[in-house]
């Protein structure tokens with residue numbers, strides 16, 4: 001029994017400090033007994049232990065789940081609103097638990113902050129310990145090398161000192177850190193594994209810092225631009241805008257651009273008819289009032305101006321219409337962007353005439369034309385008003401008309417693509433139905449009772465919507481990511497291992513020959529370890545070959 | 560209809576025929592594996608039980624050098640390996656054929672058929688790629704097809720490299736058939752071009768590594784699962800219990816628990832850096848395509864969860880009290896996360912990722 005005990009201890013010493021993993025103390029069950037400081041120490045030790053790191057990693061992945069199943073404000077706030085309307089009971093509970101903002105919630109932040117405190121608390125002592133290991137030397141050979149994962153032995157006529165010297169030279173030549181202790185040579189290699197591991201964990205911190213920077217200082221906003229229209233990078237020009245809490249508007253890079261042309265091409269035949277081929281936004285931009293340059297923005301190919309990136313997000317059509325009043329005076333003329341609702345760009349929206357229009361009695365009223373636009377019309381009486389193809393092959397515009405109060409002046413935020421009909425009355429046709437007409441370019445719809453007309457002009461513009469984003473820390477995040485992968489590869493693919501070579505003068509039973517024993521121990525079990533040991537043994541064997549007499553003796557003994 | 564479209568269609572047609580052919584050959588391989596296991600069950604080897612009931616320290620012998628006439632040519636000294644302290648020293652099982660010659664023959668036939676099926680399936684992937692003139696990873700059907708091809712390819716690569724992995728043949732072929740069945744019946748999508756959002760060389764980089772990681776993680780998961788069974792079996796034997804007939808017949812022929820565990824760890828650890836890279840490549844692509852490199856989109860979230868789960872697995876293996884079975888459970892959870900990221904997110908969750916509509 002005591003024999004196995006000493007062997008175990010022997011083995012433990014041989015494997016000592018083969019990594020910088022924190023020591024696991026399974027036996028300490030209860031808390032400390034040393035008052036406040038003791039408790040703080042205890043808590044710190046717990047926090048920086050592998051077990052707690054493991055639990056925190058678990059919690060982090062568990063905590064990330066709800067955010068993927070429940071709509072998130074940061075991803076799609078429209079969906080969140082719909083969800084809230086549909087779930088009157090659940091929504092307030094979710095709200096309280098911050099389940100609509102999981103990734104910025106207090107509890108999710110708490111998990112990853114704890115994890116990163118734990119990480120720092122882990123890295124610092126591990127680096128110190130590793131520095132110590134670099135200064136120290138591999139431990140002496142354990143008593144019974146046969147217990148190690150890889151082992152070999154033979155007898156040779158060479159003297160023990162000779163063998164040890166040869167072993168030391170061989171191991172050093174192969175970049176092992178080797179030294180002779182007592183009757184054996186102890187060697188170690190693969191310290192880069194630890195370096196890789198530390199680099200990886202430090203890189204995680206670097207990445208976190210980069211993300212935090214990005215979140216705090218970022219800004220992003222959207223802008224829809226009709227061909228010929230432009231944008232200057234100031235807050236008021238954005239359709240929507242959001243920014244990190246430390247962002248200030250004077251950090252907006254000064255630039256402007258104009259959308260000259262948007263081109264979308266689509267497969268025109270075959271089974272893939274209608275599939276988008278190219279989307280290109282031809283723009284002219286200038287930075288800080290400097291020279292104007294031309295560029296093309298594509299999906300996946302944003303335009304970078306002064307640290308900001310301009311992404312092409314979506315596109316659609318903006319039919320040009322002219323609205324005249326009963327007297328034939330033009331009260332509105334312009335391109336009205338409509339929103340696509342399917343892949344063939346069937347689009348809807350509203351043409352709103354805010355002012356300038358007076359009805360027959362001379363009263364100021366507003367007009368609203370709910371519009372349905374298809375770039376490729378199936379033809380009259382061909383089912384519903386759905387587009388057959390995303391390109392402009394046979395455009396048609398279906399309109400109805402309302403008059404009254406658009407309610408845009410009330411100060412309430414209003415969706416420009418929807419008509420609030422609460423204060424409006426539709427024009428009716430002779431049979432009392434809502435007045436409706438489908439126009440092709442150049443056609444005019446005359447409103448009943450001489451109320452005016454609306455013309456669908458031959459010119460149809462396209463619009464493109466852009467996202468303008470500015471986020472510092474990207475370079476740092478990328479550097480961290482590359483370091484993380486490199487460190488990880490080092491940490492997982494490099495073996496840290498020890499090799500011992502013992503050479504002693506044998507007793508009478510060996511015929512006074514030298515007994516050479518070699519053994520290897522790795523941080524984790526590896527198939528390469530025995531291979532490497534075999535190779536080392538072969539090299540050493542060529543210096544100290546097996547004694548032939550021993551062979552015969554061995555064979556005789558075996559018979 | 561233009562000519563190019565017609566050739567494309569016939570290529571797509573050919574790809575479909577090849578997929579069905581591959582399924583037929585996989586079915587034959589499946590049957591051959593079954594024959595291997597059935598025939599192998601006749602030979603009762605009982606090595607595990609013997610090893611566990613008579614624990615003997617491995618005998619270390621001095622390697623005798625080979626003699627060759629006058630000038631002695633000396634062999635290399637032989638290295639004896641033994642498991643690290645703390646783990647059982649159980650030899651690996653004899654494999655599915657259990658030493659039975661006929662069983663072994665069927666096993667070899669199964670491997671040959673699997674190789675043939677792999678080549679046919681790979682051809683199907685190539686034909687599909689040619690028909691759509693892009694990387695064949697635009698939708699779940701294509702993804703599933705490539706996924707099983709790569710999994711089988713990795714398995715065959717292990718065999719070629721001389722690794723002992725034939726024990727997973729039956730399970731692998733079965734799941735490949737399931738995967739292809741699901742792909743052809745529910746996920747089938749006509750060959751189609753990509754929308755501009757997917758027009759990026761990052762598609763090649765990001766999606767190919769994602770598929771590769773999934774396929775190899777899958778092999779790791781199979782080994783982990785079998786490890787759990789085999790470990791329970793060894794535990795039972797070691798504590799003097801009698802395992803069920805199934806365990807004695809099937810589990811007995813598997814490699815030792817320690818071997819399975821090691822294999823699973825190596826596979827998972829080797830792929831983890833690549834998985835990390837996959838996520839980072841995805842983030843870079845998202846940065847170009849959507850204007851933010853990380854937006855907590857469902858697919859991103861689940862990639863992250865999978866990543867953290869595998870990191871937890873690697874940590875568990877280095878944590879006292881979590882090695883062995885508990886770490887194995889973590890590994891299985893991690894793979895379940897990967898699967899959910901693939902099937903679950905695409906089917907149940909709305910995500911920006913374009914094949915979300917299946």
Ligand code: HEM
Pocket residue numbers: 019020021022047048049050053057115116118119120122123197201204491492867869870873874877
């Ligand atoms: C941000 C979360 C973390 C992640 C994603 C992470 C990831 C990893 C990975 C992938 C490995 C595998 C390398 C290997 O097996 O050699 C590893 C190893 C390691 N980690 Fe972490 N880690 C994290 C936090 C921590 C923390 C908080 C600690 C300290 C308590 C820690 C301590 C260690 C140690 C000691 C190893 C080496 C284990 C060994 O030598 O086998 N890690 N980590």
